[in-house]
Amino acid sequence: MMTTEKALPDSAGRAFDMTNAATAELDAAGTVVAWTPAAERLLGYRAEEILNRPAAQLLAIPGDEARVAAVAEWCRRGDGWSGSLAARHRDGRSVQLAVQVMPLLDAVGRERWSVLALEEWRVPGGGVNQLMLEPYLAHAPVGMAVLDTDLRYVWVNDVLERLIPLERRLGRQVREVLPRLEAEAFEERMLKVLQTGAPVMDYEFCSPTYADPNQERAYSASFFALEDPHSRRVGIWYMVIDVTERWRAQGRLALLNDASARIGSTLDVARTAQELADVAVPPLADFVAVDLLDSVLKGEEPVPGPVDSAPTLRRCGQKSVRAGAPESTLAVGERVRRSASSPIARCLLAGRALVEPVRDVATNAWVAEDPAQADIIRRFGFRSVMAVPVQARGVTLGAATFVRSRRLGPFEEGDVQLAEELVTRAAVCVDNARRFTRERTAARVMQRNLMPHALTGGSALDVASWYFPADAPSGVGGDWFDVIPLSGARVALVVGDVVGHGINAAATMGRLRVAVRTLANLDLPPDELLARLDDLVIGLVEQHGADESAVAEDESVAATFMGATCLYAVYDPVSRRCTLARAGHLPPMIVSPDGAVELLDLPAGPPLGLGALPFEPAELELAEGSLVALYTNGLIETWDRDISIGLSRMSNALAEPGATLDGAGQNVIKALLTGPPSDDAALLLARTRALGAHQVASWDLPADPAVVAGARTLAGRQLVEWGMDELRSTTELIVSELVTNAIRHAAGPITLRLIRQTALICEVTDASSTSPHLRHARTTDEGGRGLFIVAQLTRRWGTRYTANGKILWTEQTVPPLRSA
Incomplete structure (x- = not known):
């Protein structure tokens, strides 16, 4: 049915012709009290058949009775109504009528209704209303409803009727029909439309379906105002669309x-x-x-x-x-x-x-x-x-x-x-x-394999170390340290830092550590060792940059090499002298036995790979029980802490006389690592020992072949004193060959020294820088077998150079003491 009020013109487009329209009059209860001949011609009922009977009996669709009741209530609040209705002809067929209802008062003021009706097809556009508009609105695939100004339902189409039956909807207010939350939202928007006249578009909400409360769907509602010819708002109509698929998408x-x-x-x-x-x-x-x-x-x-x-x-x-x-x-x-x-x-x-x-x-x-x-x-x-x-x-x-x-x-x-x-x-x-x-x-396994598994300072040093990988995705980096036994009971301490993290940094660290160990076995002084290490890095960088088609990974590897630093120190427990040099690395801290901490003023030197400046060594004498602290910048420097603050905290943590190595290291860790480090952090602590007179014996010898026998006697007597009789014969033979070699091929003065520790060390010092070579003499040669014999009798032997000459040394394994 139509829900807007309009005048009904006739088929010729003239004003509504009262003579052609069927007219009836209803009382307040909807009973027919007047019936015209035109009404009889339209529907076939004579006056006596319809007077005093309810007009609702004339409706062709039973559901229209409830609609008419809602329209009647609407009309009482307004100025009438016009629209389309289906009436039942006396012969049983349905007639679609264009209807106009107007309120009247009789002579005593009682309510009356004048109803004018005409076959809808006679009205211009009526065919369209009948054949298209009413079926479309009633059977449209979207839900539609009309409400009065009190927000009571007046009309709903088939879609909404299937959700909630008409008897539970028509004549009732929104809050009586819909769930509470949904009704509150609808009322809020409807009142806004009634107040402003502006439509509210595309309000989306979710609601369980009435057919299956366990199935939730989404809807979009739009609200519009209904106005009469005088632009007065007489109601609301809204449209509901199921947008579940769009909402889900x-x-x-x-x-x-x-x-x-x-x-x-x-x-x-x-x-x-x-x-x-x-x-x-x-x-x-x-x-x-x-x-x-x-x-x-x-x-x-x-x-x-x-x-x-x-x-x-x-x-x-x-x-x-x-x-x-x-x-x-x-x-x-x-x-x-x-x-x-x-x-x-x-x-x-x-x-x-x-x-x-x-x-x-x-x-x-x-x-x-x-x-x-x-x-x-x-x-x-x-x-x-x-x-x-x-x-x-x-x-x-x-x-x-x-x-x-x-x-x-x-x-x-x-x-x-x-x-x-x-x-x-x-x-x-x-x-x-x-x-x-x-x-x-894999990177961590590689790094663990490249790092030293056990550190020992022998009889020269007590050592302890700590390593903390960076809190970075790779978890590995290029910080490293090492303790390397050297000839003459000496020990080398090394700490290094390779820029960056990941496999490249770890691999570079491993290569540098192996290189340092190899160079250390040559008994090079710290400055010369760093110089050769620098040459090695330069060669590796040039190797990566030689190919013009080198990829970015090669460039990053080269940058990693050039960002490496190193500190190398050699400690001699006999002289208690420590010689150090550094390549761009942080200087060590020296803690005296009484707890005084000194940041060693050691020439910095350039990082490895630059080849610009020489490396300058420094030498100092350490009291027995001194603590040497080597570390990397990840331990003392963070993004929110300056390096000077870190050095100060580390100095305070080390200033504890009598602290054990483990206790001193834990103090440093607690003071500096309050959380996961942003960079690799390494700490190497070494406490010095000194070899006393009961462990070292030394004699100055003239460059005379006649002293060889006396040198053998001195060595044999010393071994007896030390309880090493089992090594006497071999040691005397080694001393004889080394001293003879020094007298024949070098210059004086000559010094013979024996050192007793985990191994028996024999050293012969001369003033020549010429290095002896091991020869394999023929059976007809009279000489040339001395060093060959020495090599067969010792665990290892070698030559190291000093400022005034060289030292030829050997090491023998000390047999275990026999139980009584």
């Missing part, structure tokens, strides 16, 4: 955008799995569990394709709309045990998503096999379960399980596609994290 897009921002924030496998669960709850499911293969957590390479056997899975992430995830029988990190018929096992085998409704515990075999799971399903009312394999780059990494209990409705096709998209994005992040875990593990 928008929600899915928003969820995917959120997932892109939140999943993969770190290169941690378990954290990425938890982020997937966090994103999916509650937009997609009420509970989500992410289980990954145990091999993935270890960084190992999974088997390509679907998983065709029972894999070892671990719970890596879970999330629930309920606090504490009570639906889960597992904690994060625990092993997942599921039967072969479970959705997880089947989706891993099939390599695709599976959706399984949970209608009855007894009907699901995989539930019946797990009583604990069955109890969970009953308690929390699981409705639908979806299992999706976590796959990336052709390999299966695990499975994600989505459960709906509170959520309305089972998983649909759109939900499966959304879950697959989420899991696919998360799978790439998980695989990236797995690959990173593998590379980081």
Whole structure:
């Protein structure tokens, strides 16, 4: 029926012709009290058949009675009504009428209604109203309703009638018909339209369907004002459209955008799995569990394709709309045990998503096999379960399980596609994290193998070390340290720093450490060792830059080499002298036995690889029990702390007389490392020892062949005094050969020295810089076998140079003491 008031012109376009219109008069109760011949011709009823009978009996559609009652109430508040109605002819057929209702008063003031009716096709445009407008409005695919100014329903079309029957809607206010929250929102917008006349467009809301309260849908409502010819607002009409699919598509897009921002924030496998669960709850499911293969957590390479056997899975992430995830029988990190018929096992085998409704515990075999799971399903009312394999780059990494209990409705096709998209994005992040875990593990293993496993200062030093990798994604860097035994009971202390982190830095550190050990075996002084190390770095940098097509990785390796620093120190426990040189590294701290701390004023020297300036050594004498502290800048310098502050804190931490090495190191760590370091941090502490007169014997010898026998006697007598009779004969032979070699091929003065520690050291000093060579003499040669014999009798031997000549030295293994 039409819901706007209008004048009804006739077919010729003239004013409404009263002689051609059927006229009837109704009293306040809707009873026919007057009937004209034109009304008889229109509907076939004679006056005596219709007078004093309810006019509602003339309606062809039973539902129109309620509509007419609502219209009558509307008319009482306004100036009448005009529209379209279907009336029943006396012969039973339906006649569509254009009707105009006008209020009247009789002579005593009683309410009357004058009804004028004409076949709608006789009215210009009436055919359109009859054939198109009324059916369209009544049967339109969108919901439509008309309300009066009191927000009472006057008319609704078929769509809204199917949601709520007419008898529960017509004549009732919005708050009496709709749910409370929905009614409040509707009333707020309708009152705004009545007040301003401006329409309210596209108000979206979600509501359970009336047919199935467990099914939620989304709607869009638009509200418009109804005005009479005098522009007075006489009601409201609104239109409701089901936008569930659009709403779901928008929600899915928003969820995917959120997932892109939140999943993969770190290169941690378990954290990425938890982020997937966090994103999916509650937009997609009420509970989500992410289980990954145990091999993935270890960084190992999974088997390509679907998983065709029972894999070892671990719970890596879970999330629930309920606090504490009570639906889960597992904690994060625990092993997942599921039967072969479970959705997880089947989706891993099939390599695709599976959706399984949970209608009855007894009907699901995989539930019946797990009583604990069955109890969970009953308690929390699981409705639908979806299992999706976590796959990336052709390999299966695990499975994600989505459960709906509170959520309305089972998983649909759109939900499966959304879950697959989420899991696919998360799978790439998980695989990236797995690959990173593998590379980081390999880098750490390489670094551990390149770093010294056990440090010993022999009889010269007590040593202790600490190393803290940077809190960086790679977890490895280029800081290193070493303690190298040298000839003559001396010990070398080394600390270095290679710029950057990752495998390149660790590999560079390993190469430099091996190079330093190799150069240290040549018994080079610290400044010369650094000079040769600098030449080595320059050669490596040039090697990387020789090829013009070198890739960026080669350039980064070259930059890593050039960003390396090193400090090299040699301590002699006999003289208690320490010689040091540094290549751009931080100077050491020296702590005297009484606790006084000194930052050694040592010439800096350039970093390795520049080759610009020489390295200057420094030499100092250390009291027995002195503490030497070597460290890297990651220990004392941070982004929020100046290096001077770090040095001051370190000095205060070391200034504790009598502290053990471990105690001193812990003091430094507590003072400087209040959190994970931003750069690698290394600390090497060494406490000096001194060899006393009872461990060292020395004799000055003239350059005369006659003293060789006396030198053998002196050495033999000293070994007897030291209780080393078993080494007497070999030592006398070694002394004889070394002294004879010095007399024949070098110049005086000659010094013979024996040092007793873990090994027996024999040294012969002369004033020549000529290095002796080991020869393999022929059987006819008279000489040339001396050094060959020495090499056969000793553990090792060598030559080191001094400012005034050289020292030829040997080491023999000291046999264990025999028990009495």
